[in-house]
Amino acid sequence: MFLFRSNLLAAAAKVGSVAITIGLGSAPNQSARAETLPGQPGAPYQSMPSLAPIGTRVDHYLPIPKEDVTPAIDPKKGYRSQQLGRGLYMVTDNGYQSMFLVYETGVVVVDAPPGYSAHIRQAIAEVTDRPITHVVYSHAHVDHIGGVNDLGGHPIIIAQEETLRLLERAKDPRRPVPTVTFKDHYTLKVGSQVLDLSYPGSSPHEPGNIFIYAPEQKVLMVVDVIFPGWMPWRRFALAKDIPGYFDQVAYIDTLPFETLVGGHVNRVGTHSDVRTQLEFMNDLKTAAAAALKSTPPGEEMEAEDRPNLWAIYDNYIDRVVVKCVNAVTPKWQSRLAGYDVFIWDQCYAMEQSLRID
Incomplete structure (x- = not known):
């Protein structure tokens, strides 16, 4: 089963044929916090996607589309x-x-x-x-x-x-x-x-x-x-220059x-x-940009953590990425082989590039 970042109650859910386990907090953040030590998993973010995030163990992955077998x-x-x-x-x-x-x-x-x-x-x-x-x-x-x-x-x-x-x-x-x-x-x-x-x-x-x-x-x-036919390797194939990566994919399409x-x-x-890869990348960019614009820093945090600047941005970036994954998954999870493997990586890389590049 997928193991999400929680040591609270677990409930089974389905994404297609893939079973997952999501931590469900039945009490406010303060109650969940009382049951955990600093640095330990707590309640999941709001609207947590059904695809396992980075650092969790998966029992099996989404099937490869037939055309890519x-x-x-x-x-x-x-x-x-x-x-x-x-x-x-x-x-x-x-x-x-x-x-x-x-x-x-x-x-x-x-x-x-x-x-x-x-x-x-x-x-x-x-x-x-x-x-x-x-x-x-x-x-x-x-x-x-x-x-x-x-x-x-x-x-x-x-x-x-x-x-x-x-x-x-x-x-x-x-x-x-x-x-x-x-x-x-x-x-x-x-x-x-x-x-x-x-x-x-x-x-x-x-x-x-x-x-x-x-x-x-x-x-x-x-x-x-x-x-071809697959989710790109994690973080745009470890691209050193993500805007340049977008430009190069578009340039390749012009060649004979x-x-x-x-x-x-x-x-x-x-x-x-x-063109399919470029379409996915542009959808990802649009989703990450919208998530950055609509996500205020500091939400879903305890007051005692707010002086911790790194914690504020960790929380902020995580919530941006949650929105990004939710936005692109309905269209793309059945179109790209290995979609669920690296979608979190791609959203993290995209929001980072949009903020600093």
């Missing part, structure tokens, strides 16, 4: 491959995604997530016996490139110059520094195949996070920004791709997926 991974293989065009393939474990491009005398690999990197050569061998000659880093995060040593050989490694800077600082043997770097744009032409690598000047996710475009195949790979590889989740995407 994809073929299961064969546990004996640990991956599946999908052809995206002439010589271009995605490799995935239904959680992470990488690509490889076959040309006349070799293979280019884009990212090597460590969860299945030991199988990438096996996936390539199903298509060709040509060697891996180049590796492209989408960005520096270890969860996307930390398995590059499993590829073997001595490929040319290409990345944006900010990725070089971050990897030199990290000094991580799992992530060899790139041998070729660029600032704004780099065209990798190998045989009759082309990859256009570009850096839009900054990245809301991490410095150096690039766009990888296969023009013949009309495939765009942008990692940790678009999550037909297939999008986002680096995560269990399927590729389309322009429709980009």
Whole structure:
């Protein structure tokens, strides 16, 4: 069962097929307070959403929408491959995604997530016996490139110059520094195949996070920004710049791709997926803005806590987020896979950005 922040009476409720437990205070705050010690859970906020908040344990989550269910991974293989065009393939474990491009005398690999990197050569061998000659880093995060040593050989490694800077600082043997770097744009032409690598000047996710475009195949790979059919990873995929994240999602929709590889989740995407994510983000922004405007600081607090400035803002922010979650849930909980997992994170990040960005 979901465990909400309360040690008072519990009552069962339902959200679709998901059972939850909500603490119900039958007495005013003062009575509830008398039963708890400072810093301990008390009565829930007014209008507490039925979805488990951060820090609570869940017995099961909302089901994945049918349209986002994809073929299961064969546990004996640990991956599946999908052809995206002439010589271009995605490799995935239904959680992470990488690509490889076959040309006349070799293979280019884009990212090597460590969860299945030991199988990438096996996936390539199903298509060709040509060697891996180049590796492209989408960005520096270890969860996307930390398995590059499993590829073997001595490929040319290409990345944006900010990725070089971050990897030199990290000094991580799992992530060899790139041998070729660029600032704004780099065209990798190998045989009759082309990859256009570009850096839009900054990245809301991490410095150096690039766009990888296969023009013949009309495939765009942008990692940790678009999550086709799914709730984005928590707090807008840990975006350092949330207004910039909004701008980048809108910009991606203007590009001439037909297939999008986002680096995560269990399927590729389309322009429709980009627009759906942007629609959700804009609804979230509207809901958080309305909640900020309609929520006075200091309500639902005991008088003795009011001198505690941090407590006032903790209470205020929590109540803003409660309103935000309640506002967007009816429309979106059945449309985005994993909605209930990260909706609280997204509302917290959105209200914070609206207050200070």
